[in-house]
Each structure stands twice: as C-alpha cells, then as structure tokens.
Amino acid sequence: xxxxxxxxxxxxxxxxxxxxxxxxxxxxxxxxxxxxxxxxxxxxxxxxxxxxxxxxxxxxxxxxxxxxxxxxxxxxxxxxxxxxxxxxxx
Amino acid sequence: xxxxxxxxxxxxxxxxxxxxxxxxxxxxxxxxxxxxxxxxxxxxxxxxxxxxxxxxxxxxxxxxxxxxxxxxxxxxxxxxxxxxxxxxxxxxxxxxxxxxxxxxxxxxxxxxxxxxxxxxxxxxxxxxxxxxxxxxxxxxxxxxxxxxxxxxxxxxxxxxxxxxxxxxxxxxxxxxxxxxxxxxxxxxxxxxxxxxxxxxxxxxxxxxxxxxxxxxxxxxxxxxxxxxxxxxxxxxxxxxxxxxxxxxxxxxxxxxxxxxxxxxxxxxxxxxxxxxxxxx
Numbered sequence: 001x002x003x004x005x006x007x008x009x010x011x012x013x014x015x016x017x018x019x020x021x022x023x024x025x026x027x028x029x030x031x032x033x034x035x036x037x038x039x040x041x042x043x044x045x046x047x048x049x050x051x052x053x054x055x056x057x058x059x060x061x062x063x064x065x066x067x068x069x070x071x072x073x074x075x076x077x078x079x080x081x082x083x084x085x086x087x088x089x090x
Numbered sequence: 091x092x093x094x095x096x097x098x099x100x101x102x103x104x105x106x107x108x109x110x111x112x113x114x115x116x117x118x119x120x121x122x123x124x125x126x127x128x129x130x131x132x133x134x135x136x137x138x139x140x141x142x143x144x145x146x147x148x149x150x151x152x153x154x155x156x157x158x159x160x161x162x163x164x165x166x167x168x169x170x171x172x173x174x175x176x177x178x179x180x181x182x183x184x185x186x187x188x189x190x191x192x193x194x195x196x197x198x199x200x201x202x203x204x205x206x207x208x209x210x211x212x213x214x215x216x217x218x219x220x221x222x223x224x225x226x227x228x229x230x231x232x233x234x235x236x237x238x239x240x241x242x243x244x245x246x247x248x249x250x251x252x253x254x255x256x257x258x259x260x261x262x263x264x265x266x267x268x269x270x271x272x273x274x275x276x277x278x279x280x281x282x283x284x285x286x287x288x289x290x291x292x293x294x295x296x297x298x299x300x301x302x303x304x305x306x307x308x309x310x311x312x313x314x315x316x317x318x319x320x321x322x323x324x325x326x327x328x329x330x331x332x333x334x335x336x337x338x339x340x341x342x343x344x345x346x347x348x349x350x351x352x353x354x355x356x357x358x359x360x361x362x363x364x365x366x367x368x369x370x
C-alpha cells in the first residue's frame with residue numbers, strides 16, 4: 001500500500017458546504033469561489049473528515065449508489081479537491 | 091432660518107438629520123415608515139444651505155456639497171439609507187426587490203436598470219405586498235424576507251409603460267421625470283416577513299426567450315453574493331446565511347422583452363396575493 005492509499009483526506013475547516021436548490025455548493029471564502037458539486041462529489045466531500053481513506057470512501061459510494069468503478073471516480077474527485085486546495089495537506 | 095430636525099428609526103438607534111428648512115418638508119417624507127420624534131438625540135446628519143442654491147451634507151465619513159436641491163435630497167436619502175441599514179444588523183441587506191405571494195417571497199435581483207423597480211411597482215399595482223424595489227432584508231434568525239421601507243422609485247420610460255404619472259412624491263418638481271411611491275399610493279402595503287421561495291434575475295430581451303428560465307443554485311449564489319450590501323460578501327457567514335435561507339428556493343432568469351408577459355410570469359410564481367401589513 002503506498003502513502004497515497006493511506007492518506008485520509010480532511011476538508012479545510014473554513015469552507016462552507018451547503019445544498020442550494022438542486023445543487024451542492026462548496027464555498028471557499030479565501031479564494032472567493034463557489035464550487036458546484038455533483039451528487040457523487042458531494043458524497044465524497046462528506047467523507048473528507050480525516051477518518052476515511054480513499055478505499056473506504058469508494059466503498060461507501062458503492063454502498064450508496066451500487067455502481068462499479070467507484071475507486072477511480074473517488075480518486076479523481078479527491079485529486080481535484082486537492083488540486084483546488086480544498087483539503088488539508090499533510 | 092433654523093434648520094428642522096428629523097428623526098428616523100429602523101432598529102434600536104435613532105438617526106437624526108438637521109435639514110435645511112427649504113428641504114425639510116420634502117425630506118420628512120423620504121422614510122415615512124421610520125419617522126419618529128427626534129427628542130434630544132444629537133443630529134448625525136447635517137444638511138445646510140451653502141452658497142447660491144447649493145447645500146452641504148455632513149455625516150460620519152461624508153462631507154459633500156450638492157449643487158442643487160434635487161442632488162441634496164438624493165444625497166440625504168442615500169445617507170439615511172446607509173445609516174438605517176447599519177442599524178439593522180443582523181439583518182442581511184440585499185440589493186434587490188421583493189414581492190409577497192401566497193407561498194412566500196420572491197426576490198428580484200440584479201444591477202441598476204435591470205428592471206427591479208418596474209417589476210415591483212407593476213406587481214404592487216396588481217395588489218401584491220412588497221418588500222422594497224431596491225433593497226430588501228433577509229432575517230438570518232428566522233430565514234424570512236423583511237421589507238426595507240424605502241419609497242419605491244421609478245423614472246422615465248418605465249412610468250409610461252405602467253401608465254403612471256411622473257412627478258409624484260417628495261422629489262415632485264425637483265426631478266420631474268421621476269416618481270416615488272409608498273405602497274399605499276399603489277393600492278398595496280409592505281409585506282409581512284416570509285420565506286424566500288424563488289429568486290429571479292431579469293435579463294435583457296436579446297439574451298432570452300420571453301418567460302422564466304431555470305437557473306442552477308450555484309450560478310444564482312454567485313450572482314447573489316455580489317448583491318450583498320455593506321458586508322463582506324466573500325465571508326463565510328454571509329454565504330452560510332444565504333445558502334441556508336435559499337436551500338429550497340427556485341432560481342430563474344426572466345426576459346423583460348414584454349413587460350406584461352414578464353409580470354404575468356412572476357404572478358405565476360407568486361400565486362395568490364398574500365400578506366401585507368397595515369398600509370400607511
């Protein structure tokens with residue numbers, strides 16, 4: 001298992017996560033930016049508490065949606081969150 | 091000639107303006123719903139005659155000379171609005187109009203000249219209660235829209251489109267092509283607090299077919315954050331308040347190419363007329 005697999009993503013505490021209408025929104029006050037999340041991304045975000053690694057999050061997604069290929073999907077979503085600076089590093 | 095003292099209260103504090111006598115009568119009518127007796131409170135705003143036909147307005151953070159009465163009265167109206175709004179914390183002021191229907195409140199948001207006042211006055215004339223045509227207040231504690239009881243203002247072509255007479259209200263002959271209306275002048279009243287059920291953004295005729303066009307919550311929030319007044323719109327609490335209070339709202343763009351059709355579309359959103367406080 002590599003370091004990335006053990007990584008347990010944790011959301012930055014200053015971000016605000018809310019549903020508005022039919023969309024899930026993540027507001028980054030530091031960047032003055034609103035990210036619009038689809039349902040899967042929103043569910044992944046709700047697991048970014050620092051308690052779950054990517055495999056555990058993917059398993060939760062499979063439980064929720066019963067879809068295959070969740071691991072790749074979760075990895076891509078987490079990569080995007082990380083790239084956008086929405087997660088705690090380290 | 092002694093200036094006249096006028097006092098207004100929208101929250102806990104009383105704002106007193108010492109107004110040049112020749113403008114006092116008109117100034118007293120700017121915010122009739124907030125007018126109170128000044129008592130012994132010191133004046134925070136001073137508007138005095140200055141030079142030939144000019145006026146000087148002094149207030150915290152503001153010291154301006156107005157070349158004429160119309161400009162001076164407009165400056166006083168703006169200064170009073172700012173001070174009254176500062177006193178209404180924790181209410182969140184939004185640059186937008188608001189109308190009350192059976193299911194709740196509909197906010198019409200957008201920049202100056204977007205058509206907010208035209209739509210508000212048009213619906214007021216159809217009997218709907220109103221929250222304001224330029225500034226409305228969101229109460230974060232109960233997630234209800236509240237009125238900011240500032241006279242509704244229309245000028246130029248929109249008056250003709252709604253078959254209204256120019257020159258009504260405190261500005262009268264000073265700004266002949268503009269009119270200010272209390273809701274009672276239009277046969278309606280200030281609306282009671284209600285949850286926001288929809289937010290509508292008027293758009294130009296060329297960009298959209300007539301009628302309402304659904305908009306995503308994310309796009310709507312981006313636009314609405316830009317309409318928060320006197321607060322840091324990029325602050326997390328402001329976003330959280332807006333998002334919490336609009337979680338179940340619907341969002342639309344509304345083409346204004348045909349005013350009657352636009353009013354009909356909004357009326358469809360509003361449902362039956364509802365909820366006003368006693369008219370003044």
